[in-house]
Amino acid sequence: MAGRAPIATKSSALIAMIADEDTVTGFLLAGVGNVDLRRKTNYLIVDSKTTVKAIEDAFKEFTTREDIAIVLISQYVANMIRFLVDSYNMAVPAILEIPSKDHPYDPAHDSVLSRVKYLFSAESVASGRR
Amino acid sequence: MKISMAEEEAAAVHGNGDSDEKVLEFLDSLEGYLTLMESLASTLRQGWFELASARHSMGVSRVSSASLDLKDHLASTYLEMTQHEFDESIMRQPQFSLRKWASFENGICSSGEEKPDSPQLRQRCPSQISENQEDLSKSDGSHTTVDDLVSVKKERSKSLSVFGTLVSPKLRAAQASFETALDILVEVANLRSSMLSARNQVQRGIEETRK
Numbered sequence: 001m002a003g004r005a006p007i008a009t010k011s012s013a014l015i016a017m018i019a020d021e022d023t024v025t026g027f028l029l030a031g032v033g034n035v036d037l038r039r040k041t042n043y044l045i046v047d048s049k050t051t052v053k054a055i056e057d058a059f060k061e062f063t064t065r066e067d068i069a070i071v072l073i074s075q076y077v078a079n080m081i082r083f084l085v086d087s088y089n090m091a092v093p094a095i096l097e098i099p100s101k102d103h104p105y106d107p108a109h110d111s112v113l114s115r116v117k118y119l120f121s122a123e124s125v126a127s128g129r130r
Numbered sequence: 131m132k133i134s135m136a137e138e139e140a141a142a143v144h145g146n147g148d149s150d151e152k153v154l155e156f157l158d159s160l161e162g163y164l165t166l167m168e169s170l171a172s173t174l175r176q177g178w179f180e181l182a183s184a185r186h187s188m189g190v191s192r193v194s195s196a197s198l199d200l201k202d203h204l205a206s207t208y209l210e211m212t213q214h215e216f217d218e219s220i221m222r223q224p225q226f227s228l229r230k231w232a233s234f235e236n237g238i239c240s241s242g243e244e245k246p247d248s249p250q251l252r253q254r255c256p257s258q259i260s261e262n263q264e265d266l267s268k269s270d271g272s273h274t275t276v277d278d279l280v281s282v283k284k285e286r287s288k289s290l291s292v293f294g295t296l297v298s299p300k301l302r303a304a305q306a307s308f309e310t311a312l313d314i315l316v317e318v319a320n321l322r323s324s325m326l327s328a329r330n331q332v333q334r335g336i337e338e339t340r341k
Contacts, residue, residue, distance in 0.1 A: 009213045012229070014205055015312070021195050026177045026308040028198060029301070031206030031231060031289050039202065045195050069211045069226060070319050091326070092211065092224050094319045099171045101178050107164065112322055116160065116329045 013069030016062040016093070017043040018055060018077055020100050027072070042068065046077050056081050068093045076103035078111070086111045149335040156328035163321045170314045177307035184301035192293055193301065199292050206231050206285045207312065223327045228316045230309065231285040 015032045017024050024045050027033075034042045044050075044058040059081055062071045075097040078085045088095055088111070097112075099105035107113050185193040212225045290297050290305065 011211050013209045013211050015207075015209060015315075022178050022181055023174070025193070025195065025198070026174075026181055026304055027312070028292075029289055029305040030308040030312050031285065032208070032312070033199070033203070034205035034208075035200060035202045037202050039200065041200075042205070069209045069224070070315070072315065091323065092213070094224070094226075094322055096315060096318055096322070098315070099174060105167055105171050107167070112163070112325070113160075116156075116325065 011069075013093075014042045014067055016065075016068045016071045017073075018046060018058055018062070019043075019072060019074040019098070020077075020102075021045050021047060022101055023072075023074060023098070046074065052080050056084060059084055063088060063090070063093055063095070065093075070094050070096060072096050072098050074098055074100040074103070075105055075109060076100055079109060082109075082111075086114065089115075149332070149339075152328060152331045152335060156325060156332050159321050159325035159328055163318065163325055166314055166318045166321060170311060170318065173307055173311045173314060177304050177311060180300045180304035180307055184298045184304055187298045187300060188293070197293050206289065207309075208232070209316070223323045225323065226316050226319045228312055230312075231282045 014034050015027070017027055017032070019027075024043050028043070032042070042062070044055070046055060055077060059071070059073070062068050069092055071093050073085070073095060077100075078095075078097050085095060085097075095111065097105070097110050181193065191197075207228065207230045210227045210229055212227075213223075286302075286305065290301060293301060
């Protein structure tokens, strides 16, 4: 493997959204909405009637689709399926937790930050220096 | 004997320097991530406010999810993703760039490989995209022609027309705010990749030191 030239692969991909109505509407205004011939969309609008199962199904669908590179999910929605979000560890699609109108962003619940915070424990840093 | 000990000490110092550099890279990515998330929150708040103002002037029924276009259509704003495989032991670190108000066509192009022909999938390589007059404003601010600007305006209007022929200026402002939010989100995604890659390297360094 020494001396092997890095291979770059470029592809086009969509942004998926699992968020409240205003957030999804806003991003659709910015042109990210995609509806295919089977009427499958790249977004799910979450309201008071949306079930946790529907959110889980949408998350699983968006994270397995090959044409999606980023999944935006409101943090309060991510909290409803926290186990699923935290157990997701693929590089693509990237899961980004975003704030919503009624729920500000909380770094303590961010799945990305929780994956790296253990590096700040005194024990892990000190043990590496011995 | 003395020379080999000196060499070993130099290697140890160099190794510690490398791990410090990786830790610094990780911390820089982390700081950038948190700063961008604050900026994103502020931009989104502005967008929500403008959307609420538009809803107030245009009416609740016009600016709602009921107005959304459910007919099949392609995204006008999408991502271009580059994945570099440097080493099999390091997770691939993808890089994202935003393509605004262009026409999304599913395709995969690899450097040094011939683009496969497919009658079903319309495929374009990035080099061809730059020649296409319909391919427009990029988030990196590259030069656009007059045709590009006209096309961008047309695509923006098309997106707004979902909510009616005459729309409030606040709705246009909301569109601009959410476009800015998308730019920030792509930067966040790239920093996320850097942060996770740096974390993996730091973690590997710690494990190697423990052995």
